Amino acid sequence: MQKLIWSAVCLALAACTAKKGDEAFHINGHFSDKAVGEKIYLRLMGEKVKIDTAVVAADGSFSFQGKVNEPTIASIYLTPTQDENQPSLLLFAETGTIEIQAKSTRIDSASVKGGENNQALQAVLKLIGGYNARLAVWSDSLKMLYESKQQVAFEALNARAEQVQNEEKKAVADFIKANGKTVAAAYIAFQINSYNPKLENVSADYQALDPAIQKTYFGNKLMEIMDNLKSTSIGTKAPEFETTDLYGQKVSLSSFRGKYVLLDFWASWCGPCRQENPNVVKAYEQYKNKNFTILGVSLDEDKEAWQKAIANDKLTWHHASDLAGWQSKTAQLYSVQSIPANFLLDPDGKIIAKDLRGEALSEALASVLK
Numbered sequence: 001m002q003k004l005i006w007s008a009v010c011l012a013l014a015a016c017t018a019k020k021g022d023e024a025f026h027i028n029g030h031f032s033d034k035a036v037g038e039k040i041y042l043r044l045m046g047e048k049v050k051i052d053t054a055v056v057a058a059d060g061s062f063s064f065q066g067k068v069n070e071p072t073i074a075s076i077y078l079t080p081t082q083d084e085n086q087p088s089l090l091l092f093a094e095t096g097t098i099e100i101q102a103k104s105t106r107i108d109s110a111s112v113k114g115g116e117n118n119q120a121l122q123a124v125l126k127l128i129g130g131y132n133a134r135l136a137v138w139s140d141s142l143k144m145l146y147e148s149k150q151q152v153a154f155e156a157l158n159a160r161a162e163q164v165q166n167e168e169k170k171a172v173a174d175f176i177k178a179n180g181k182t183v184a185a186a187y188i189a190f191q192i193n194s195y196n197p198k199l200e201n202v203s204a205d206y207q208a209l210d211p212a213i214q215k216t217y218f219g220n221k222l223m224e225i226m227d228n229l230k231s232t233s234i235g236t237k238a239p240e241f242e243t244t245d246l247y248g249q250k251v252s253l254s255s256f257r258g259k260y261v262l263l264d265f266w267a268s269w270c271g272p273c274r275q276e277n278p279n280v281v282k283a284y285e286q287y288k289n290k291n292f293t294i295l296g297v298s299l300d301e302d303k304e305a306w307q308k309a310i311a312n313d314k315l316t317w318h319h320a321s322d323l324a325g326w327q328s329k330t331a332q333l334y335s336v337q338s339i340p341a342n343f344l345l346d347p348d349g350k351i352i353a354k355d356l357r358g359e360a361l362s363e364a365l366a367s368v369l370k
Contacts, residue, residue, distance in 0.1 A: 023069065024065070025067070025096065027042070028061070030060050032101075032103055037056060040053070041079075042093075046073075066093070068094070072092065075091070092121060121187070142161065176188060186219045189208075194337050229335055233351070234352065234353065236350065240253055253295070257349055259293050259347055260293075261292075262280075263342060263345060265298075265299065267298050267300045272339070278313075292365060293318065294317035296315060297321060299328050301325045306323070344364055
């Protein structure tokens, strides 16, 4: 499971000449249907999250203004607390004036004009939306075919869906290359590489960015993903960490040195993880007496739910968690953006395989544990 939202003269010269705090933005908007005096909110997202408030005037207008260090991704929403289920409008706060025309019932589809990053962002969101609409048509059919065990029909339709997904990936990669002088390209590159990233893909997207854009907030975040992937690639020494086990005791990865170790990232609330657990149990039972063990690292926040899942799924190996969810320091160290995820380590602590599922796990263990 995963935590997508998913040219130019040197960022209108801003990326080349900008000094701290010298990008002034003005957002002027108009609602055709929102009551006078109601509040709306602007959330600026970067190194530090900033929230501003505006009030709808008698003619339905509203405005925000401020300064940012660089073009900054932002959202406009309608209630004091923003959550993932609440419609919001994604845009860039960037130099100049941005014009918005909106209906409060569909603020997420409001028109946005002004700024090269907003122009690029709107184009790529429209592009992604078109592909998502095509895939959505098949969603219910795929679910029905899978649940009714119509394997041949399911695989045929799933193959068509995968083809569309591959077309989407290429189209987005082409967008990043064509818009590499915009922060919008860095933002989209970060978003698409935040889930199940591959080093070659992250590297290609990063290299497609202008050197000035590589130094922006999202350029740096992309670099962080690359660095983490390099540190956890096959053949490298697994990064050392210390966390807390099921009984509140400190446990370190190096304490398992001398054995083959499956470092298994999961959570009690993760359906695919729970579905995969029987395969992991089978492998553990088969090889636990052959110099093999497992360290499960949970992305839970609720200790009771974590303990209950361990008992229910009969996971009789070592377990640890800082109960920080997606903010788990261990998960971040290993660039884990989706679960289940795992790393197979040799007795010296070197990563020899990654993301082993089903029979692939047993086959990998069989090849090293004679």
